[in-house]
Amino acid sequence: MTNKATRTAAVAATLAEIRHIENSRGVTRESLQAITAVLQKLAQREDLFSFADFPPPDAASGKTSTRYYLNREGAEEYANKDTDKDTDKDDIALYLNSIIPGKTTIPHNHDTWAVIVAIKGEELNRLYRRDDDGSNPEQAKISLTRELTVQPGTSISFLPDDLHSIHVQGDQPTLHFHLYGRPLDTLSGRIGIEPDTGRIVNYNKTFFNQKEKAA
Numbered sequence: 001m002t003n004k005a006t007r008t009a010a011v012a013a014t015l016a017e018i019r020h021i022e023n024s025r026g027v028t029r030e031s032l033q034a035i036t037a038v039l040q041k042l043a044q045r046e047d048l049f050s051f052a053d054f055p056p057p058d059a060a061s062g063k064t065s066t067r068y069y070l071n072r073e074g075a076e077e078y079a080n081k082d083t084d085k086d087t088d089k090d091d092i093a094l095y096l097n098s099i100i101p102g103k104t105t106i107p108h109n110h111d112t113w114a115v116i117v118a119i120k121g122e123e124l125n126r127l128y129r130r131d132d133d134g135s136n137p138e139q140a141k142i143s144l145t146r147e148l149t150v151q152p153g154t155s156i157s158f159l160p161d162d163l164h165s166i167h168v169q170g171d172q173p174t175l176h177f178h179l180y181g182r183p184l185d186t187l188s189g190r191i192g193i194e195p196d197t198g199r200i201v202n203y204n205k206t207f208f209n210q211k212e213k214a215a
Contacts, residue, residue: 002055003047003048006046006048007045007049010045010092011042011070011071014039014094018035018092018179019092021034021035021038022035022181027061027113028115029159031158032113032115032157032158032159035167036115036157039155040117040153040155041163043117043152046120048210049066049096049119050161050175051120051173054066054096054098056099057098057100059100059102062123062143064099064100064103064168065097065098065100068095068096068097068170069093069183070094070095070096071091071092071094091181091182092179093096093180093183094177094178094179094183095104095177095179095180095184096119096177096202099123099168099173099174099176100168101170101171101172102168103166103168103198104165104168105167106193106194106195106201107142107165107189108162108163108164108165108190108192108193108203109160109161109163109203110162110187110190111160111189111190112160112181112184113159113180114157114158114178114179114181115157115158115177115179116150116156116177117155117177118151118152118154118155118175119152120152120172120173120174121168121176122150122151122169122170122172122174123150123167123176124147124148124149124150124152124164124168125147125148125149125156125164125165125166125167126147126164126165126167126205127144127145127146127162127163127164128142128143128164128193129142129143129163130161130164131143136200137200138199138200139198139199139200140178140191140198140200142163142193142198152180172182188202188204190202190203191203
């Protein structure tokens with residue numbers, strides 16, 4: 001079996017186990033911990049997931065990240081392609097984000113559950129609490145609650161309305177799994193919150209289709 005075939009089989013087996021957890025236990029903080037543990041096992045297969053097979057962008061390109069859709073046929077060919085082709089909108093989606101330092105996002109939710117697990121490198125996650133009552137669709141008040149660095153052995157998970165921002169610092173690239181309850185290009189209800197003004201934006205519409213595709 002080739003390395004690519006081995007990787008495809010490993011991804012399929014991992015996602016089958018994750019689907020079973022989601023279907024049997026629902027989506028809770030506790031079930032997401034179980035899902036995270038399964039994905040962490042896949043992250044230990046560094047022989048299947050390397051910068052050689054999933055390179056980050058060249059810094060000279062102006063981009064800071066390349067996103068690979070792992071459970072789509074021909075995933076490498078679909079890197080950073082925002083198309084519905086072959087996408088099951090009701091299925092979970094596993095991406096591999098290959099990122100260079102300088103990547104950052106504004107605080108945002110996911111509109112579905114999400115898990116981030118590291119293979120290589122560090123990604124600072126800032127977690128926020130929404131302090132207003134949510135009655136104003138154009139404005140929000142948030143406060144920072146904690147910071148956590150996602151790195152090998154330290155992962156993070158989110159319920160649909162949880163808010164976070166990511167920041168890749170230092171001088172080393174990262175290779176991290178980003179797992180979502182639905183494919184990113186279907187998440188029309190995502191919001192982003194400008195930290196300085198509190199203005200609410202449609203996160204996918206504002207960022208997802210730009211040259212830099214925030215995940």
